Amino acid sequence: MPELTLDPQFLLQVAKAFLIVFLGWLLVRLLLRVSRSFLQSRLDRHQAVLMERLIFWGLMALFIMSALKQVGFDLGILLGAAGILTVAVGFASQTSAANIISGLFIVGERSVSVGDVIKVGTYTGEILSVDWLSIKLRTFDNLFVRIPNESFIKSEVINLSKFPIRRFDLQVGIAYHEDIGHARTVLMQVADRNPLCLDNPEPLIIMQGFGESSIDMQFSVWTLKENYLQMRNSIYEDIKHAFDNAGIDIPFPHRTLYVGEKTIPMPVDVRGNP
């Protein structure tokens, strides 16, 4: 059995390599600690974490390569092998790679972040996390939904909580015999009395046209995003009360039967019980 001899020179080089990695690790940690507040002040939480990871692994890769060179590895061969491996892994994990790259774009675009309420396809929910491969949602009926980053980036996403205020467009119709000006005044009073409706931007009434059974209008009121549901529920009730009190008729669909210019009243035959 051949005797295992360790060259002291080689041991020294290995020790130096370990020292390089250790000192590099310390240096990178120090650098990250110093730059953390800077990153967090300019980027959101996800971007800051991503940037920290990139800095950490980028610099550590340099130190590790330097250490390997110290031990005597030929980096050219190593990098070539890494390149081939990357291609092989890339082919094998196309979906994951696509998701990771999509994830980078999602974080970079800043269109959504944790805590936002979004609507993607048929799902509406609050974002729990934006991860490397997927976005996790909690829907309002408490379901956990995982959306792969690739499909997320291809879908139309509505962020319901991006801006602090939202507008609610309510469709309301009044009977043809009602005074539009009066109905308009009553609607504006409803918005004025409901504390959840914003005073500014002012509520808006848009005439939608003469409908089949009613004069249709759109009543648009603004509210804080957190009060949206509460306002939406209360405003219908308020309008119904206000219209009832003001004697304004909210019509239901009905038809008038007309059977010609000189028609006589439609004969109605009323028979008593035998």
Next chain:
Amino acid sequence: MLRSDKCRPLYKLVFQSGRGLAIFQVLGRVSALRTNVLMDSNTKAPLIWGAQTLNPGDWHLLDQLWFCLKPAQAEAVISYCYSEFTHGNYQQFSALHELRVAGSEQLTAHPGVSDKAIVARPVQAIHLPGDSAIKLYVGTPLWFILRYRAEIILDVPVARLSDSWFGPNTQLGEVCYASKTHARLSLDGIEPNPFKAITPVTVRNRTNKPMIIDKINIPVQHLSLYQGDHRYWTSGIRLSSNEKASDSEVKISSNPPEASQNPLLLAPPRQPLSDGILRKTLDFLLG
């Protein structure tokens, strides 16, 4: 007519006292409700200080806020709701809220200022020529703050305020309350009201262009509350606009307003500013 906009059960309230009468209550073990927000219903001036006694379970009115304290064994039940006096009746327009305080120590009540900025409008838009100044008086509702020991258990306005948005567009701006009363150019137009604090606002136009004041953002949450002889006051503010819109600022006076007589500090600012200066672009201050 009593109406609810919430799903909580409603109690039919029997209102006994006239509008504007607020009194103190002794609550069995919760020995006394001590308050300094008391006022006289006839003169509408804040007069009474110290503990008072009344029948437990009575409803009391502070502007639009009705509240009632009921003693129970080692606890107190505080109920409140809002109503307004229209067509000769009180119309309740909020659900009844109830909270229970476990304990038998004294409750204290005191007035406070709003927790958000309040937007007020003058009766008509004011045209302010370049390099000139104007003084406005704005009345803002007080908050009713109830404490058990040092902890705030109720912090509500005495009148229900509507939310509003103040900013250059619907993306940039600040959530505020909308004032139901107008900013006035003179104190004569403002009757002493025990439920409102008056903020003197000086607007100085340092530019050489005229400025139109249609609405004004009063950062009430940064102001102190004082009691004068006949009115409540907040610290005065000085709002100045410069050529560069980004240089506009609101300077908050550290002294009581000059017009308040014998001022007494009732409450410090909710959100104090370190140097008393609020720097904002003009879009966030005037509309």
